[in-house]
Amino acid sequence: MARHTHGTGDEGYLLDNRQVEAGERFTALSQLFDPSTFRHFETVGVAEGWRCWEAGAGGTAVPAWLAQRVGSAGHVVATDIDTSWMGRAAGFAVLRHDVATEAPPPGGPFDLVHARLVLVHVADRDRALRSMVEALRPGGWLIVEDADPALQPRICPEEYGPAQELANRLRRGFRALLQQRGADLAYGRKLPRTLREAGLADVEADAYFPITSPACAVLEEATVRQVRDRLVAAGLATHEEIERHLANIAAGGLDLATSPMVSAWGRRPQAAHTAR
Template identity: 60%
Template sequence: MLTGNNDRLDSHQSGTVSFSDTLATLFDPTTIRHFEAFGVGPGWRCWEVAGGSAVVSWLARKVGVTGKVVVTDADASWASVPSRPPVERRVHEVGAQEPPGEGFDLVHARVALLHVPDRERALRSMAKALRPGGRLLVEDADLTLQPLICPDEYGPEQQLANRLRHGVRRVLAGQGADLAQGRRLPRLLRETGLHRVEADAYFPVTAPACAALEVATIRQVRADLVAEGLASDQDIDQHLSNIACGAMDLAAAPMISAWGRKS
């Protein structure tokens, strides 16, 4: 489901398929449902860590002219994208630098920690930035909780897809990704000192966006899969052709959302 280079998750663009668009299609409704439950509204100060444009736009509309949405990313070129109040963009490495402010009502990160070397420090930084009573929402996939791209493995196409998914996990693990990050989130949030920690999960079993995300993922790690002997070019071409036929039920890894409050 999710891929990246050795430094960070490339959630912007790979080939002709946008990771940000497919992630938004699959998971924005869940993220926004949590925001609504928190009561995000006028005057809120929010820190969005490497957030997608739709989530940032939603937050900006809700907080209004009296609020603020600080959006951070380690990619300097991304931060040059024009913004206007209440949105402020900054170059920032969440696992290596101090928070870009304090007293936030909400801090949110979705699939932002996959390639952060010190994930626990990043979580402590996000919790530190909250005001008393402020909420931290962290969302990450768990690629080992449900390791199959085709849960219904009934034919050779599905078997090939699942073999390639195993290869993708091997590549990501070799790059230092924590494939079980999602399931650890509730414990990690409690360890930062947050209270009233809760979590849920969303598991898309089949959707056009799941197929688009799989195509983008395979294209991005194709060279790694071949170089490490995990798949051949013929395997990959066949898998992409199978997806293009539109008859495969492709699942995204479960996205676990965990949240808590600062006392």
């Protein structure tokens, strides 16, 4: 779940893994989205002996689940441009790797390649996607999961008071910072078409987002603390507004949502093909 941004002409990825809040965000994202991700792994039939590549893993929860499922006969490699949150991996290999610029990692061809909250932040998304498709064995599955903030742009879907209005205004500022760094805030909805155009078959997709959850509050607090200085520097918020928003979160009266997470999956055909 760590991100890659190249060629945007700005300061790189907005939510840098090296910041202390990154760990809090990884934990919250795992609580929010791992059940949906694991459901999709079940859908494509991840089983003992599979070879899997978790691209942009960030933390350990997803590759650890895969490693347990594929067992000693299988192989899981977790890659990221920053592996500092991996710790001591158990049951899977960890490799520093940039999916946007490098060839697929060793260990393939893979039965499964998975990326969550990665491509939305990559400047050359098409190249990164091609790399993942090329790493699949014939019949192997690619699962890509990415947010679509433009589908549901509010952090508080019901904007019924000043606290909710402030939260949504800060969220608009956060989205502006993401766009400045090359993020495609409408990328999630494009995934089904993108996977078909890459040559995959049996493409399906769904979407999920919580409307309120304790983990949403943890995620929002960590995100705001991580980007507060950039929001202020860009004139998108004041320190006082940010402190007020953080106090509103702590008071527990906000129904905080996430952007829809669109999950799309497809299979590399058995016949040889060239991904576009």
